[in-house]
Amino acid sequence: MDATELLARYEQMAVIRRTEKAAHDLFLHGLVKGTTHLAAGHEAIAVGASAALRADDYVFATYRGHHHALARGATPEECLAELMSRATGLCKAKGGSMHLTKAATGMLGSYAIVGAHLPMAVGAAWSARLRGTDQIAVAFFGDGATNIGAFHEALNLAAVWKLPVLFVCENNLYMEYTPIADVTAVARPAADRAPAYGIPGEVVDGNDVVAVHETVERLARRARAGDGPALIEAQTYRHFGHSRADPATYRPAEEVERWLKHDPLDLARGRLIELGVAPETVTAADERARDVVAKAVEAAKAAPGPDPGEALTDVWADGGAAWRT
Amino acid sequence: MADVTAERAVGAREISYREAVAEGIAREMRRDPAVVCLGEDIGEAGGVFKTTVGLREEFGPERVWDTPISEQAIVGAAMGAAMTGMRPVAEIMFSDFLACCWDYLANEIPKVRYMTGGQVTVPLVVRTANGGGLGFGAQHSQATENWALTIPGLKIAAPSTPADVIGMMAAAIRSDDPVVFFEHKGLLASKGTPPPPGHVVDLGSATVVREGADVTLVALASMVPVALRAAELLAAEGIQAEVVDLRCLVPLDVATVLASLARTSRLLTVEENPYQGGWGATLVSVVADEGFGLLDAPVRRVAGECVPLPFADALEEQVIPTVEKVVAAVRSLAAY
Ligand SMILES: Cc1ncc(C[n+]2csc(CCOP(=O)(O)OP(=O)(O)O)c2C)c(N)n1
Numbered sequence: 001m002d003a004t005e006l007l008a009r010y011e012q013m014a015v016i017r018r019t020e021k022a023a024h025d026l027f028l029h030g031l032v033k034g035t036t037h038l039a040a041g042h043e044a045i046a047v048g049a050s051a052a053l054r055a056d057d058y059v060f061a062t063y064r065g066h067h068h069a070l071a072r073g074a075t076p077e078e079c080l081a082e083l084m085s086r087a088t089g090l091c092k093a094k095g096g097s098m099h100l101t102k103a104a105t106g107m108l109g110s111y112a113i114v115g116a117h118l119p120m121a122v123g124a125a126w127s128a129r130l131r132g133t134d135q136i137a138v139a140f141f142g143d144g145a146t147n148i149g150a151f152h153e154a155l156n157l158a159a160v161w162k163l164p165v166l167f168v169c170e171n172n173l174y175m176e177y178t179p180i181a182d183v184t185a186v187a188r189p190a191a192d193r194a195p196a197y198g199i200p201g202e203v204v205d206g207n208d209v210v211a212v213h214e215t216v217e218r219l220a221r222r223a224r225a226g227d228g229p230a231l232i233e234a235q236t237y238r239h240f241g242h243s244r245a246d247p248a249t250y251r252p253a254e255e256v257e258r259w260l261k262h263d264p265l266d267l268a269r270g271r272l273i274e275l276g277v278a279p280e281t282v283t284a285a286d287e288r289a290r291d292v293v294a295k296a297v298e299a300a301k302a303a304p305g306p307d308p309g310e311a312l313t314d315v316w317a318d319g320g321a322a323w324r325t
Numbered sequence: 326m327a328d329v330t331a332e333r334a335v336g337a338r339e340i341s342y343r344e345a346v347a348e349g350i351a352r353e354m355r356r357d358p359a360v361v362c363l364g365e366d367i368g369e370a371g372g373v374f375k376t377t378v379g380l381r382e383e384f385g386p387e388r389v390w391d392t393p394i395s396e397q398a399i400v401g402a403a404m405g406a407a408m409t410g411m412r413p414v415a416e417i418m419f420s421d422f423l424a425c426c427w428d429y430l431a432n433e434i435p436k437v438r439y440m441t442g443g444q445v446t447v448p449l450v451v452r453t454a455n456g457g458g459l460g461f462g463a464q465h466s467q468a469t470e471n472w473a474l475t476i477p478g479l480k481i482a483a484p485s486t487p488a489d490v491i492g493m494m495a496a497a498i499r500s501d502d503p504v505v506f507f508e509h510k511g512l513l514a515s516k517g518t519p520p521p522p523g524h525v526v527d528l529g530s531a532t533v534v535r536e537g538a539d540v541t542l543v544a545l546a547s548m549v550p551v552a553l554r555a556a557e558l559l560a561a562e563g564i565q566a567e568v569v570d571l572r573c574l575v576p577l578d579v580a581t582v583l584a585s586l587a588r589t590s591r592l593l594t595v596e597e598n599p600y601q602g603g604w605g606a607t608l609v610s611v612v613a614d615e616g617f618g619l620l621d622a623p624v625r626r627v628a629g630e631c632v633p634l635p636f637a638d639a640l641e642e643q644v645i646p647t648v649e650k651v652v653a654a655v656r657s658l659a660a661y
Pocket of ligand 1: 113
């Protein structure tokens with residue numbers, strides 16, 4: 001990745017980080033209800049992977065999916081408006097934080113049932129093959145999902161049908177509150193399972209946008225060429241608790257400190273400086289990110305709430321909800 | 326109740342319900358290359374109920390896919406394929422096994438269109454062999470269409486004749502919405518006239534299969550021949566029963582039921598699923614709400630007993646509605 005591209009990725013990560021911060025603040029101000037699962041700390045995975053994908057590839061994510069939606073073409077304004085229950089929200093305020101979807105740019109949804117979307121990504125990859133395209137599908141999921149049946153069913157089916165799908169585990173060491181290591185029979189919950197399905201299982205530093213990009217690019221090329229699925233375990237850490245309700249007091253202080261020092265933005269900034277980019281240039285990217293998100297917050301705040309009639313639309317393909325004559 | 330219509334006269338030009346399933350799918354696969362099938366044993370083996378015989382030969386392994394025993398992956402992959410341009414037809418061998426992929430039926434497929442604000446449409450069919458009467462025991466015999474009925478966002482088809490299987494399969498596969506298609510195990514051997522090319526039965530169109538002025542029997546799938554047989558016996562006693570084959574639970578053809586009640590003023594639902602939570606309860610509540618003035622008697626429901634399906638024929642008969650139970654219920658209604 002050259003300096004120009006890395007700078008663009010850095011700026012994208014900065015936008016995501018600022019959007020997460022805005023979501024957090026708006027929640028504290030009572031403008032976001034329900035809950036949010038912030039992905040601050042995970043940015044390099046979404047951005048690095050997306051940079052390695054084509055515009056027509058498919059992405060499926062979890063309830064912790066703000067970063068994927070943003071990396072995959074949703075704007076901060078659309079996302080924040082969705083979180084703030086505005087008519088201009090990405091999903092017309094029917095999805096919310098856990099269901100950010102932008103089908104037009106290949107972001108085929110965020111799913112709040114742990115692991116459920118892995119078979120869907122397999123299906124999208126199968127569909128690409130049936131239609132004779134060389135699109136691939138990517139499923140992003142947490143370490144907790146690796147103990148769900150759907151994970152194993154999806155891996156096996158993708159492997160036996162040799163489908164172009166990448167399974168990308170964001171291993172942030174915890175499920176909600178329980179360390180994944182306490183409840184998993186192998187040390188690396190995703191990568192160690194790959195051999196059972198005869199597919200590559202690679203571990204990557206999930207906070208290093210360059211490393212994620214390189215790994216996804218390589219395995220995507222392989223999948224596109226017809227060599228089948230792969231599993232990537234990207235090691236990372238979430239800066240906040242699991243969700244809004246969680247202050248994350250169960251995490252040892254030195255662990256938190258160690259990981260915060262290994263921040264994906266700092267890492268990318270360091271690499272940019274190494275590549276000879278002027279610190280002011282990086283700071284300018286930070287400022288642009290701040291402006292974009294500040295404007296998005298204001299625009300989302302100013303947007304109207306949903307028309308109550310919208311509650312009874314969009315169940316069926318005809319746009320309605322009628323279940324009877 | 327095994328093969329409830331097996332004793333009907335069989336003509337040379339007739340087609341069985343099980344053949345109609347494969348024929349219905351084949352007709353759609355011929356007209357639309359986006360239609361693909363997946364499921365356990367559906368390819369070379371032709372399906373455990375022989376409802377997919379001939380599909381692999383005609384359409385090849387790139388359109389008829391054998392899967393591992395992975396109900397979540399089958400239905401989840403069908404969903405992903407449907408979201409991205411295909412029209413998959415997924416088979417879940419026995420409807421009891423829908424519980425193994427219930428997340429997809431209850432949480433994923435029916436909600437995704439709504440929660441994405443209409444961005445994503447899921448045109449798929451989940452086919453499954455439903456119902457009792459064959460002595461398969463409690464884990465292979467349930468009538469589960471009422472499970473699906475509790476979920477907004479799924480269409481539910483349950484044909485009772487070979488012609489309807491073909492016509493409703495066409496409508497289900499062409500539907501831009503997800504359809505759960507219940508094929509009744511007790512009807513698989515029954516026969517009927519094959520419908521002409523292009524035959525489509527719109528989802529949500531019930532049909533009056535027997536006219537009568539005294540009481541309306543509303544039935545679904547295997548209960549349609551049971552209701553018809555009861556109506557024949559009752560006619561001999563001078564009670565004329567009208568029989569409505571509901572054909573679909575969603576969309577629910579309330580209009581046809583209310584129109585029938587306007588003629589008969591008495592309603593009996595005949596359901597195989599357990600009384601507790603059965604579809605008849607929804608239907609009679611709509612009738613009570615909107616058609617109370619049409620009624621001259623209380624509504625009645627003959628439904629399955631609220632127990633798991635037992636194994637022995639003699640016990641199964643105690644649990645699943647029989648012609649005798651329907652006749653007795655109608656007599657009491659007619660005399661009210
Ligand atoms: C099937 C299912 N079980 C339980 C939950 C509740 N739940 C929500 S998130 C979560 C933890 C998931 O952890 P992980 O997969 O590691 O993802 P992370 O939150 O770390 O991104 C749990 C248990 C759920 N949403 N779905």
